[in-house]
Amino acid sequence: MPGVAITVAGVDELLLKMEGSLGKVAAAQGSIVKLPKAELDILKHYEAARDLMQEAVKSPDRTLLIAIFGGDCSRIARVRAVLEACEFSEKMATDQRIQHTKDACETIEKVLADAGLGSQLKQALEDQAKLLQHKVESGEAGVAEEVPEPLVVEEAVIEEPVVMEEPVVEEAAVVEPEPPKPAPEKEEPADPPAGDHQLDETLIEKILACTLETLDELMSLEPNKSETLWIWMIWMVHRAYLNDPTLIKFDFTNLKMPKGKEEKRISPKLSKCIATNTTIEQFLMANSHYLGRQAQDLADSIKVNNSIKICNLDSNGFSPADLVVLATALGENRCIEEFKINNQHSGQPGREVLETFANAITANTFVQKLGMSLEDAHWRGVIDKQLMKNNDGARKRRKEAREAANAAKLPQ
Numbered sequence: 001m002p003g004v005a006i007t008v009a010g011v012d013e014l015l016l017k018m019e020g021s022l023g024k025v026a027a028a029q030g031s032i033v034k035l036p037k038a039e040l041d042i043l044k045h046y047e048a049a050r051d052l053m054q055e056a057v058k059s060p061d062r063t064l065l066i067a068i069f070g071g072d073c074s075r076i077a078r079v080r081a082v083l084e085a086c087e088f089s090e091k092m093a094t095d096q097r098i099q100h101t102k103d104a105c106e107t108i109e110k111v112l113a114d115a116g117l118g119s120q121l122k123q124a125l126e127d128q129a130k131l132l133q134h135k136v137e138s139g140e141a142g143v144a145e146e147v148p149e150p151l152v153v154e155e156a157v158i159e160e161p162v163v164m165e166e167p168v169v170e171e172a173a174v175v176e177p178e179p180p181k182p183a184p185e186k187e188e189p190a191d192p193p194a195g196d197h198q199l200d201e202t203l204i205e206k207i208l209a210c211t212l213e214t215l216d217e218l219m220s221l222e223p224n225k226s227e228t229l230w231i232w233m234i235w236m237v238h239r240a241y242l243n244d245p246t247l248i249k250f251d252f253t254n255l256k257m258p259k260g261k262e263e264k265r266i267s268p269k270l271s272k273c274i275a276t277n278t279t280i281e282q283f284l285m286a287n288s289h290y291l292g293r294q295a296q297d298l299a300d301s302i303k304v305n306n307s308i309k310i311c312n313l314d315s316n317g318f319s320p321a322d323l324v325v326l327a328t329a330l331g332e333n334r335c336i337e338e339f340k341i342n343n344q345h346s347g348q349p350g351r352e353v354l355e356t357f358a359n360a361i362t363a364n365t366f367v368q369k370l371g372m373s374l375e376d377a378h379w380r381g382v383i384d385k386q387l388m389k390n391n392d393g394a395r396k397r398r399k400e401a402r403e404a405a406n407a408a409k410l411p412q
Contacts, residue, residue, distance in 0.1 A: 006056055011068055011075055014052065018045045018082045019135060025086055026136050033215040037245035039092045040279075042082075046101040049079055053104035054408045062111065069108050070117055076108050077124035081132040103409045199231060207235050208265070212242050230258060234265045240280060241273040250280045252288040253312070260293050267294050274301035274308070281307055286314040286340070295322035299329035302336070312340040314371065319344070323353045330367065331360035337394075340371030354379035358386065365390045 021042035028034035056065045069076040083102050088095070112121050203223065210218035218239065223231040233255070239247045260268040271294040274283070290298075295318055302311070318326065323341060330339055349357075354376055361367045361383065368391045374380035 050101040050104045073121040073124040077128035081128040237270045249282040251284040253286045256289040271297035282310045290316035292322045299325045302329040303332040310338045314342040327356040327360045331363040338369040
């Protein structure tokens with residue numbers, strides 16, 4: 001989806017969405033499920049507004065900026081009103097998109113003041129703050145529509161804390177040490193006896209009936225993990241399927257999933273829903289009995305997923321052919337920074353697997369860490385060298401993002 005057009009109509013549409021999102025945040029206060037989702041929605045609008053304002057400031061022609069934000073200065077005043085009125089939870093209050101958007105807004109305000117619109121701006125700030133308060137309290141702010149994507153995708157790296165860059169250490173890009181190897185298995189491991197996992201279908205029906213609008217109810221239905229592991233897994237996968245905004249880390253490490261043919265509501269459903277999930281950032285599935293039957297669906301999802309940064313598939317049941325499929329998907333992804341695929345039950349990866357992973361991290365330069373067994377000296381050297389380039393590129397992107405953010409703060 002394209003970013004917000006730098007036009008009067010584009011800005012007006014974004015302002016309505018920002019105000020609608022503010023209304024959702026206000027209405028969600030006190031809800032542990034709805035509030036994080038509402039806050040994520042408005043932060044995405046902040047991001048779009050920040051990018052739009054920065055683009056307007058970068059233009060050497062101030063005519064467009066004045067035409068959109070000047071006049072009675074109501075548009076920039078509406079942006080400022082939303083920024084000042086939104087009360088974030090303690091967890092979200094430190095998100096750097098908040099300050100970056102305020103900085104971009106301040107830059108626009110300075111440009112307008114320098115253009116002789118100081119008095120209009122002052123009056124607009126007072127008027128719009130009162131008007132917005134009335135809209136929110138009366139419920140007229142409405143509901144935010146679909147969130148436009150930011151103009152600059154790589155701006156997300158700005159959200160990392162600004163720290164001094166550490167010196168480049170060659171080992172930092174070298175393939176990660178392998179975890180302990182599981183016992184080799186010639187065939188797919190057998191699932192536990194059915195008696196160990198008697199499923200309460202009534203509870204499962206209630207879980208699967210929950211929607212994004214009834215997440216509070218879903219959270220109240222959380223099964224006992226130690227007593228009914230498979231039902232708990234079904235519950236977790238349904239959260240991922242619904243795109244639960246509170247589900248940032250999906251962790252099945254050392255938890256044995258049933259085979260997909262025996263329980264389709266766990267690994268098969270999970271493998272497919274990762275394609276549409278936009279909240280999970282850590283996908284931790286080491287030693288979880290992930291089998292090759294789901295490799296293609298999982299690969300198709302990895303190709304298009306835009307939120308997962310860490311993907312750990314160590315110690316599962318993927319064959320060399322499955323690894324080629326997953327590596328190809330990694331090459332098309334543009335979000336994953338760390339990918340682990342050590343110690344599959346099928347044994348050591350062959351030349352084709354290593355070559356495909358080397359091509360993948362060359363195509364996807366966002367990958368900075370790769371965890372896999374590399375006993376082939378040639379391919380180890382090729383992969384290590386590319387990972388070092390990728391890490392260097394990541395440092396450059398962070399530096400450029402910080403410089404762009406600082407430049408936006410300065411009056412033009």
